Amino acid sequence: MTKREVRTHAKTLRAAMDRERIGCEMAQALFALPCWQHAQTVLAFAALSDEPDTMPILRQTLADGKRLLLPRVAEAGCMDWVEIPDLALLQRGAFGILEPPADCPAVRPPEEALLLIPCLAVSPDGVRLGRGGGYYDRFLAHAKGSRLLLCPSALILPEVPADSWDVRFAPEEILTEKGTLV
Template sequence: MTKREARARARALRRTLDMGNIGREMARALFALPCWQQAGTVLAFAALPDEPDTAPMLQRALADGKQLLLPRVTGDGTMEWVNIPDLSLLQRGAYGIPEPPADLPAVCPPEDALFLVPCLAVSRDGVRLGRGGGYYDRFLAHAKGKRLLVCPSALVWPELPADTWDIRFPSHEILTEKGLLP
């Protein structure tokens, strides 16, 4: 299977899933984890309709007094992180992704932050299948901090095609609606 075929298969399967419920179950599992409880800063993403709903996670981060950083796509194929104090400030940005407005300054994520990373699918050996832009691969190659890949259990597959630059996640860094992978 090629990456293009895997992305098409993942997108088709995503259309059959209840991403609202999956997001709520993921949030419940996340809030019980020590990495969430200890995090002062959370780097997350505002979900697209075909992704697990991250709104409960984003709302809880703000309610718990955590610094919430969300990505904003820049013109050079990278993204920058912006402190978002209120979710009502989000606007449709590149690719239709909800992101912070241009007038909020970018910040450097602290080294002890918790990163919640999106994907289309992941393999059992931790190969992350992204949307194909490489934004997260470029960011994660240099990021420091704890990270969790946010992936519905139906999209954890036995194997996926991988390139040398693809970031891998050990099973204890893959969060599904059932909790962390064993």
């Protein structure tokens, strides 16, 4: 199947998901991991309407006194990271995604940050399928820190087509509502 066909299939599977339940279970699995417990800075994302709800993670990040950085679409294909001290600051931005307002300055993510990455689907061998804009592929090509791909277990597909620039994830870097794959 092509990436377009796999995206269509993944979106169909997502439509049947209980995104709130999966988001809460994913958050609980995350909070039990040492990488979460040791993280001082978390790079996360505000979920789209078809993604597992990330608000429990965003709220807990701030409640734990961790530094929360969220992406803001910058120039075509690129993201800025912005520190958010209060979720009430978020507003709809590019593509209808909740993001930091334009008047908040971009910051450079620290190298020891925990990176939480979205996807449409992933294969067991770690091929991530994004939405096709390349924003996260460009970011991940030079990002430092611990990383976790947040993917519901129903969206771990037997095979995902890959291009040379697609970033791969190890099984222990793929977090489902049941925990990591390892």
